[in-house]
Every structure is written in C-alpha cells, then in structure tokens.
Amino acid sequence: MNVDLNRAYDSFFGPPSDRIPIREFLDKSRSLPTLSAQDILSHAGWRRLSEDERRAIEAECSGGVSEVKATIEDAWNNPILSAHLYRAHDAALVAVQGQAGSAQRGRKRKHASSTSEESDAPPEVRALQEKLDAISLRCWGFSSESALFMRTSKNSDFNALRAIQKSGQGSLPPNAYDSHHVSTPDQGPSSRPTAQVPTVALITLTIYNRVPWVQSYLVRHSQHAVLSSQTLLDFVRAIPCDSSDMPAEQVDEEGNVIGYTYEGGNEGQAAEEGCLLLIDDVVYGDGRPGVDYADKLLLHLQHLPEEKRPKVTKSPTSLGETVFDTLTLRVNQPYWMLHQGNCEHFIVVDQIRLSHPADLPSGYPLTLHVTPTLSELCRACSKVPAVLAILGDIRLGESPCLVCAPCWRNMGPPRKTDDEDEDEVTVVPLPRKKRVLTDGEVW
C-alpha cells in the first residue's frame, strides 16, 4: 500500500506536482481578469493599428480557422484521400522503425511496394501529396529518435464508451462558465457584475488497477471528471468495478447459500460494504460506526513495527462528508483506494481546471473513459464470453467452470457427484457488465 517513492509507479505517472489547495485555486482564479472581446477592441495596441491592418487581422481570424478546418474535413471525408494519408503515415512509421533497426524485413518490403504505388495514384491524391510536400513547416516529421516513443496499442488505449457517460447528479452552477459576459463600451471594468466568477473547478481523475500477474504494474481502468463541489463518495460511486457489482447471496432458512442473484439491486453498496481513500497520509473512511475502514486501517498499521509504521492520520470527515473543495491535491500522485474487502485501486489526478462553456452542464461525475473488459471465453465452446460459473457439476472438468448460457442450456439438467456430503450444483451468474452506454446499450 505504500505508494510513495515507488520508482515503478514514478515512471508510470511522472513526477507529482506541488500540493494544490482546491479552494485557494478557485479564490486566486477569481482575481484573474476576465477578458472579453470588448477589452481587446479597446486595447491600446489594437487602437494603434490602421483600418486596413485591422481588417486584415479580422479576415485572417475569421476566414483562416474555418478554411483550415474545411480543408482537413474535405480530405478526411474523402475515402481515397484518407486511405492515402493512412498509408503514408504507416509507411513513415515503418521507415522510422527501419532506421532504428527494429523493422522486420516483411515490413520493409511493404514500404517499398507502397512507394511504387504513388506513380499511378489518382490525380486527387497526387494533388494532395504535392500540397503536403509544399508545406515548409518540417517539425511535424518523424525523426529516427521518434522510434523511442513508439509502441503498439494496448487494450487500455481503447475506450469502451462511445460518448461521455453521466454517472451522477452533479450540475455546474449556472454562473460557473458565465465569466465572458457582454459588457457594453460605456461600462467601465468596475461596473462588472462580481457574481459571475468561477465557483467550481473540474477535476479529472484516472483509476488504475494492478495487473493480476505483475503486481507492481498498473493499468488504466477508467477516467472521470468530478466537480469540486462534490464529495469523495460521489466520485467513488462512479467508479465501475466488478467488486461493487457482485451478485447477492440467496440463503435458505438455515443460513445455507442456495444461489446468487442480482435482483433487488445493489444501490449504495459501495458505502455499505466499506471503502477508504488515502490522500497524502490522511485516510478518509466510509463513516460506518464501529466498522469504518479508516479505523480498521489504523488498527492494522499498529501491528507494524514502530519504525516501519507510516504516519497516517484519520480525517475527521468521512468520504460522504468530504468535498473536493476542501482538499489539497497533487497532480500525477497516485492515491490509494481500498473497498469491498480487498479491492484496490490507484487514483491519479490528471487535471484541475476551471469550467468551460463547452463542458456538459449536468450529470457529474462524468465517465470519460472505460477500458474494454476482456471477458473469459466459455470453457466448452471457446467461442463466446462466459456468463456463468458452475460449481460442483461432475460433467465439467473443473469447479468452478466458466460457460456461456447456450452451452449450459444444451447440457441439460445439472448432475452432482454421487458423494452425499457434496453440495448441490450451484450456478453463479458472473458480474453483469452494468456499464451501460449512454444510448442504453449494454456491453
């Protein structure tokens, strides 16, 4: 659990920033001048320009950006041109890797054949290439050193979400991004309404999980955006985790487990089952009287020899009572989270910023990224992901055995071993992927 000064993690996240008190950040940003278009028009530098110069700048600003955008969109919307750009990009990468000595022979041949294609390319492709070649800006090219920064894509690079997902009830206050208000020329800066100042910060956090087979290696799991006016519990509840998604046990009158079900839901289970968050040696517990995870952690640390004992203190406020505003956070510093018994996550602050008019107005915390789940395949057919774990069926070679629903149906009624002492066959549904996409589709 000691996440400080671990070199493996350091190379993973980069050096941590200084401590940033969120409330102080907001207070300081309030004193920053909020520039409007009017401020620029009344600026001495602009007034010094001649009428022609002003018109030229205006034309460059208004036409220039939309022209660049239109040129790029035209190229990417044309399948012949976009295919050419992809090929040219791949060829450039292969050439760089070839220079770095890591390219394979087959790849080199592919590169050679792709360059020979250029002579009989359609005229529109040739026109685009000539245009690209004519660009005098050379810093975009790949040098041989670029190979040091290249790797193949990982599963965590992909996003299972097609759109930003709303995972809570938090809303931006109506004046949060209203600082670019209209001020008329006869109004002086002092007459501006002072209420229109940033009152909330947006904090982007990434969740990392340990890789089961290399415990020191972490992999990105999901990314969220919370408002600084929300609590740590609001954030914790937004984290998609199989441990919070386990089926409930069904017990008979004698207390024996007879099955598992998802019926009845598990709303608020994260809080019920216990959770703690360790931020810069201050531990925030779930606030359950007597069984608070923070108390349990402190008790556990007492077992360590005094010189090895980390100086952890318990926060007087629980996760549900601690608002991000009151925290002092460091960017790029992994914070440790433990919940649901022994489920660990590492939380890294990526960004602390003011809100922007383009931000979604409600639904915070937002889920920005979820790494696609790699499901175990059915042991019987090895074709589709397993959805059931079967315990104690004599026909299956192992217990538990993961199977898909059609395979289990086709096997007919369960068959237990002849041993009377053995339990009945139990069918446990695997954690449902409740990570519902914004359009309602379950994956």
Ligand SMILES: [Zn+2]
């Ligand atoms: Zn978890």
Ligand SMILES: [Zn+2]
């Ligand atoms: Zn199957």
